[in-house]
Amino acid sequence: MPLHCLVTGANRGIGLAFVRRLLARGDRVVAACRHPGKATALNTLAGEYPGRLHVLPLDVADAKSRAELVRELPLVGGRIDLLINNAGVLHSGERFGALSAAHLEDSFRTNAAGPLLLTEALAPTLSDGGCVANVSSQLGSIANTTRFGTPSYNISKAAQNMATVLLAHALHDRAIKVVALHPGWVQTDMGGAGAQITVEESALGLLRVIDGLSPADSGRFLDWRGETLPW
Numbered sequence: 586m587p588l589h590c591l592v593t594g595a596n597r598g599i600g601l602a603f604v605r606r607l608l609a610r611g612d613r614v615v616a617a618c619r620h621p622g623k624a625t626a627l628n629t630l631a632g633e634y635p636g637r638l639h640v641l642p643l644d645v646a647d648a649k650s651r652a653e654l655v656r657e658l659p660l661v662g663g664r665i666d667l668l669i670n671n672a673g674v675l676h677s678g679e680r681f682g683a684l685s686a687a688h689l690e691d692s693f694r695t696n697a698a699g700p701l702l703l704t705e706a707l708a709p710t711l712s713d714g715g716c717v718a719n720v721s722s723q724l725g726s727i728a729n730t731t732r733f734g735t736p737s738y739n740i741s742k743a744a745q746n747m748a749t750v751l752l753a754h755a756l757h758d759r760a761i762k763v764v765a766l767h768p769g770w771v772q773t774d775m776g777g778a779g780a781q782i783t784v785e786e787s788a789l790g791l792l793r794v795i796d797g798l799s800p801a802d803s804g805r806f807l808d809w810r811g812e813t814l815p816w
C-alpha cells in the first residue's frame with residue numbers, strides 16, 4: 586500500500602531527494618517548504634506526478650505557519666504514515682568568544698523546537714504503527730564531540746535527539762516509531778560540494794533504514810547505513 590508521507594524542508598538538498606525517491610516508488614507526498622512559489626523543482630515534480638504530490642508552505646520555526654499546515658493537511662489527504670522532519674539550519678563561522686544569541690535561538694527553534702512541536706501538532710494525524718524520522722546529525726552526538734565547532738548547530742541537534750527519545754515515549758502506545766537519523770556527510774548547500782555522498786545515496790539509505798524499523802527500534806539514533814550512533 587502506498588504510504589502517505591510529509592517531508593519538511595523539501596525544496597532542496599536531502600529533503601528534495603526524499604520527495605523524488607518516495608514519488609518514484611509510488612508513495613503520496615506532502616512536500617512542505619518555506620516558499621512554495623519559488624520551489625521550482627517541487628512544482629515540476631507536482632506536474633509529473635499529478636495528485637500524488639502536494640506542495641504546502643511551512644516555516645518549521647514559526648508557530649502560525651505550523652498551525653496553518655496542520656489546518657490545510659485534511660484538504661490534501663489527511664493521514665500521515667511517515668513524517669520526515671528534515672528541515673534544518675547550520676550557521677557557519679561561529680567561534681568561541683563571539684557567539685551569537687540570535688544564531689543559538691534560531692538553530693534551537695528550527696532544529697529542535699520546530700520538529701518537536703510540529704510532531705506534537707500532527708500526532709492526531711499520524712497513523713498508528715507509522716514513523717517519525719527526525720533528520721539529525723552526528724554533530725549532535727555528545728559522546729563523539731572532540732572539538733569546538735558549529736555550537737549552535739551541535740547543541741540544537743543534541744536537543745533534537747532528546748526530543749526524539751521523548752517523542753518515542755509519547756507515541757509508544759500507538760506503535761509509532763520515532764528515530765533520529767544521521768544522513769551521512771552529504772553534497773548539499775549545507776554539506777558542501779566536497780562531502781562524501783550524494784543526496785540520492787543518502788535518501789536511499791535512510792529510506793532503507795526507515796523501512797526496516799521495528800517498534801523496538803523507536804528512540805534509536807542511526808545513520809544512513811543503519812549503524813547505531815552514540816548519544
Ligand code: NAP
Pocket residue numbers: 593594595596597598599600618619620643644645646647670671672673674695720721722723767768769770771772773774775776777780
Ligand atoms: P540544505 O541543503 O541547507 O537544505 C536545508 C533545507 O531546510 C532547505 O529546504 C531549507 O529551506 C530548509 N529549512 C531551513 N530552515 C527552515 C525553516 N525554518 N522552515 C522550513 N524549512 C527550513 O541542507 P541539507 O544538507 O539538505 O540538510 C537536510 C537535513 O540534514 C538538515 O536537518 C541537516 O541538519 C541534516 N544534515 C545534513 C548533513 C549534510 O552533510 N548535508 C549532515 C548531517 C545532517 P530554504 O530553501 O527555504 O532555506
